[in-house]
Amino acid sequence: MRNMPEQNFQFEINEIGMEIHQKIDEDEGLDDDGKPKRTGTVWTASAHIVTAIIGSGVLSLGWGVAQLGWIGGVTTLAVFSAITVYTSGLLADCYRAPLTGKRNYSYMEAVKNNLGGKKYKACGMVQYANLCGMIIGYTITASISMAAVEKSNCFHKRGRNFPCSASHNPYMIGLGIIEIFLSQIPNFHQLSWLSVVAAFMSFGYSSIGFGLGLAKVVSGETARTSLTGIETGEDTSEKTWKMFRALGNIAFAYTFSQVLVDIQDTLKSSPPENKVMRKANVIGLSVATSFYMMCGCFGYAAFGKDTPDNLLTGFGFYEPFWLVDMANLFIVIHLVGAYQVFIQPVFSAFEQWARSKWPDSDFVMGEHHVEICPLRINFLRLTWRTAFVILATLVAMIMPFFNSVLAFLGALGYWPLTVYFPIEMYIAKKKIPKWSCRWLGLELINLVCLIVALAAACGSIQGLSKALSIYEPFKVKE
Template sequence: MSNPGSSLENGTNNTTDFDDDGKPRRKGWFFGLFDDLFLVVFSWQSKGTLLTASAHIITAVIGSGVLSLAWAVAQIGWIAGPLVLFVFSIVTWFCSTLLADCYRHPVTGARHYTYRQAVKSTLGGTKFRFLALAQYSNFIGVSIGYTITASFSMAAVKRAICFHKEGHKAGCHTTNNKFMILFGIAELILSQLPNFHKLSVLSVVAAIMSFGYSFIGIGLSIAQIIGGNHGRTSLIGVQVGVDVTLEEKIWNILTAMGNMAFAYAFSMVLIEIQDTLKSGPPENVVMKKASLIGIVITTTFYLLCGLTGYAVFGNDASGNFLTGFGFYEPYWLIALANVCIAVHLVGAYQVFCQPFYDFVETQCAKTWPANKLIKTEHPIKVPLLCTYNFNMLRLVCRTIYVVTMTVIAMLFPFFNDFVGFIGAFSFWPLTIYFPIEMYIVHAKIVRFSSKWILLKLLSYICLIVSLLAVAASVRGLVVNVTSFKPFQSVS
């Protein structure tokens, strides 16, 4: 049989079953079952199109970042809050268009199947190692942040039921540690799944959950506003001398910007989404349109969450508007929203951690190629389910990782500061720096030309903003640690 890849290169293959790289023709696959889900819901007749790419972007963007937007707007106010969120959306969209042009190699025209592959082939080894550092640090931060958020949500379910039974004046306090341990046990089990291909169902469930709790939050806020419940708000947000000191105001604004950056942290999957598109029309043209559609819809969604949440809670908005208990009734809906958050984060944790697991296990296999404990897979038949391939390295490494992340979360259970830190730390390198640097190489932009200067200026401005937001989040963590007793987090 002939090789379809060779035939394509020679221009002799007339079949429509393969793309130009010899792989089966793209039909829009991404995270396993997403396309099938979208086809069922929206009755789309084809895959790998503008519509499917836009849907993938929306699914990738909307997540737990929406929970902190009411607090973030409260720190900045009615004018600057929406404006800053809008600026983040514009910058993210602009850099996503640059990234779309980097899908194919600037010289050979070969496809880049992943973000990491694009950086490595375009920028080389040194910058690729910087990318790896940024990505893996982000994975670790996300693991800790998700553990904290999920435990708060599980505690909120218990508190919602308690408030309904005992009244809104009751304390209904509960320790968060047991919920962090419960979340950690769930991740210990799921982390033994070998790779991404086993996570497709988990990814679909996580996506549905993220939309579920977001819509519940917006709906509850709108219901409160219609009912005449309004918080104390102002054009400049929390007021100096009334709510906070001047120093606290400045630090909170910077942390809020980190929270907003976290809400737009999706650039690392854009190349993967672009790789789902059909060959014609050109992938970069379709991807630019999809990025615009996706970001417009998600920004509208974010503005609804942030502004309606601020309108209801005002300057007293909590860091997570679904666990801060500005809402009490209907208690079952509050509990359902928090269940959705916890279930979403159970799946999202694994999606973020699998690349880190793969990196560690691949490096171990390269370092000790003859070690049977690392290489050997032991098939274990699970009654009524399937055959599970047990591996000692996978068990030990992933258990150590999950246990370590859980312990750190119990030591530093500070939601907004962690979200702000993750967002600020990852936003510049992954969303700004690498897309700009790759585009400069790809488009062969002359050094010190006006276009080169403007792109570099954008990168440096975003770097300064990110560094300030990182400093604010670290400062918040330090301040909270000094007044917090380890392993005694209470909701």
């Protein structure tokens, strides 16, 4: 007990020292960790989240609702949204260490500091496989939208029954060239403008898809729908696989947690980052779920059991062709930005490793000014990022059916990254007693989401086996 006053006195000295150090950092334009002062706000974080979460997959949700029916489709979207909001809030609370206040700069670092080395390695395997899958899938999806513009104009000029076709490969190469240049943006902190543009594009094409579906419903040209999504006479086993794949599509639509810590690391330190991030999560997910509901429900209402995989590239709508073209161009611009949101953590992880390995290398550490370019050039960043984008583009061209693989990664990625690790980190950080009511509730969410993810993965594997049966390298089936 005699040591208590000394301990308190020492704690006060340390606290005063931290405040003085923080004040000095503020005066020098640095944050409490010595890095350049972060300037992110709830709105920039929300823009990053919207860019990450709303991909062109929103246009496939009509097909998902068609497989699950009105009850299952709407309920599944609402449940996935609620779980994602809740677990994203738990993840936001794990950004700083409880005692030291030290920041976790990435998702993996948060897992390592809260759960230890074994789970850290498992997290790394899942996270980076998922991120790489995302960017390859985005390359394919963007090329499909660009080819859809060419086909749309062909249908408009020559009629809907004309065998219009377009190769995706030139568009993949063009997208790869654009991403090589954009990949020289050093980090997340300088991506805000691109995320804002991409977020507006997602509003644009989602609104067009929703508007075209609404117009078809209002005009009375609707198809028969079902509360359960089960159509009479349809093979039961095939319908079950489709329902499982629909769960995978919806899970994929909500798989974005792997970049949340990177987004949180862009926020100002005051007010507290976790509070700001919780607000950004609610805003971003509310916007996303609203568009998901509108596109999914009106897409199903318009086409019924014949709802295409993608309302725009699947040519559920042919006219007005210029509006369909505009929506597909919006998709491309959005995916260009989303590509960078998902690839930056991959870049950051490798470059941090290289800097720790070769701290004295000018090739790794040097930043060089170029007169014609506003960015600083780093030779490691220039060479390795360029090589990575080229490799991702080649894989997308070799495996044009990779959307099936992407659905598989989404099904497996949602549970560990969005549910399991955030819940386990929160339990460890808050020291929640085992078998307590709170612990049982959190683990019940874990178990239910695991079962759903396994079912979705099985459906994705069955779809992948079909794609492999017609596989031809460097060729896209029209």
